[in-house]
Amino acid sequence: MIVELFAGPGGLTKGAEDEGLRGVGIEWDANAVATRRAAGLATIHANVRKHGPRDLPDGTILAAGPPCQTFTIAGSGSGRAELDRLVTAVKRMGAGETVDPREFADERTALVLEPLRWAISDFECSYNAIVLEQVPQALPVWEAYAEVLRDEGYSVATGVLRTEQYGVPQTRRRAVLVARLVTAGRRPRDRP
Incomplete structure (x- = not known):
């Protein structure tokens, strides 16, 4: 599912x-x-x-496209201004710490951390695959996720895709993360 x-x-x-x-x-x-x-x-x-x-x-599959308002050029820019703090927060989460959304100027910025909370929770199973998308400005966050997810037994790819190259009738760039569980260190969920 x-x-x-x-x-x-x-x-x-x-x-x-x-x-x-x-x-x-x-x-x-x-x-x-x-x-x-x-x-x-x-x-x-x-x-x-x-x-x-x-x-x-x-x-068995986790997908997410967190709100982008604080990362976009048209938005407030508070998420872009806090990219370094977000990357640090991802590393903290990978080390088992809890990150409070109130640590950020705009709590919406911290929503980009929610998929990681879901992915590395202490729940007994891991997702077989993870697919995330966001505006290109958030790519450093996905790259930090990749390091944590690799430690959790995932094969991970990140990058910026151009939607028009995939049949979407618009020119839109998206930072993506695609991960697949490959290590037996974490037990994959039963497949659908």
């Missing part, structure tokens, strides 16, 4: 379901939730911070 954090209207979940995977999304925006539900997609209307992997124990 694919677990989609910051699920929006459901494009990733819909694509997964079209390929035969079950999916569930967590989304707090009421309009996005209404769109997901109208499409028949399983949805939890909630703040991602209020949940964790124990709430969705059948998840």
Whole structure:
């Protein structure tokens, strides 16, 4: 089952379901939730911070596109200004520390850390795959994630993709992280 954090209207979940995977999304925006539900997609209307992997124990794939407002050129820029602190926070999380979102000028910036919390929690199983996307300015965060995830037994690739090269009818660049569990050090979840 694919677990989609910051699920929006459901494009990733819909694509997964079209390929035969079950999916569930967590989304707090009421309009996005209404769109997901109208499409028949399983949805939890909630703040991602209020949940964790124990709430969705059948998840085998973790996908997320955290809010980008503090990272975009058009946005406040507070996330871009705190990239070094975010990278340090990722390393702290990899060492087992908890990071308080109030450590950042805008708590929305810390939402980019939520997928890592889900991925490396003390829950008894690991996700078989992790897929994350964000605006290009957040690539250093994904690169820091990659170091932590490699230590957790994942093969990881990061980079910036140009969506028009993949059949999307717009020119949009996205920083992505794709990880696959390869080490037996952590027990993979049962496949769907």
